[in-house]
Amino acid sequence: MKTILTMRAKMIWLAGLFFLTGVRTVIAEAAGLVDVLLSLIIAILTICVCAEDAARRGRPLLQVYQWIMFFTWPFSVFVYCLIAHRLKGLGLVLLWSLLFALCAVAGCLAVIGIAALSG
Numbered sequence: 001m002k003t004i005l006t007m008r009a010k011m012i013w014l015a016g017l018f019f020l021t022g023v024r025t026v027i028a029e030a031a032g033l034v035d036v037l038l039s040l041i042i043a044i045l046t047i048c049v050c051a052e053d054a055a056r057r058g059r060p061l062l063q064v065y066q067w068i069m070f071f072t073w074p075f076s077v078f079v080y081c082l083i084a085h086r087l088k089g090l091g092l093v094l095l096w097s098l099l100f101a102l103c104a105v106a107g108c109l110a111v112i113g114i115a116a117l118s119g
Helices: 007-027 033-056 063-071 073-085 087-118
Strands: none
Touching: 007 033, 007 087, 033 063, 033 073, 063 073, 073 087
16 A cells, blocks of 8 residues: 655654644744644644554554544654553654654744844
8 A cells, every 4th residue: 555655754854843833832822723734734644654653564454543632643653652662662653753752843043043142
């Protein structure tokens, strides 16, 4: 089955979305529609990564579990990685979480740096 985005492209998109989330955190005074859309897109891409990983491992995710992951994605992705990859899954989750958190911080610092330089 061909997918629109490869696993690597999905992870790059997720990093970019977390960067935008960091930018929005500094710029926006209150949460708005853009923040909700960013959260939804991050959740959907994260579930797609897990579903593709499961399919590559020969054990596709049930549709019901994908819906459960949609509503509980930060927790369920952690659980999925632990079940699918054992101890390596814990390392993967921690590594990607750190990378995405750094992307969000980089977005915040980029806005702050631009503001400091311009004014």
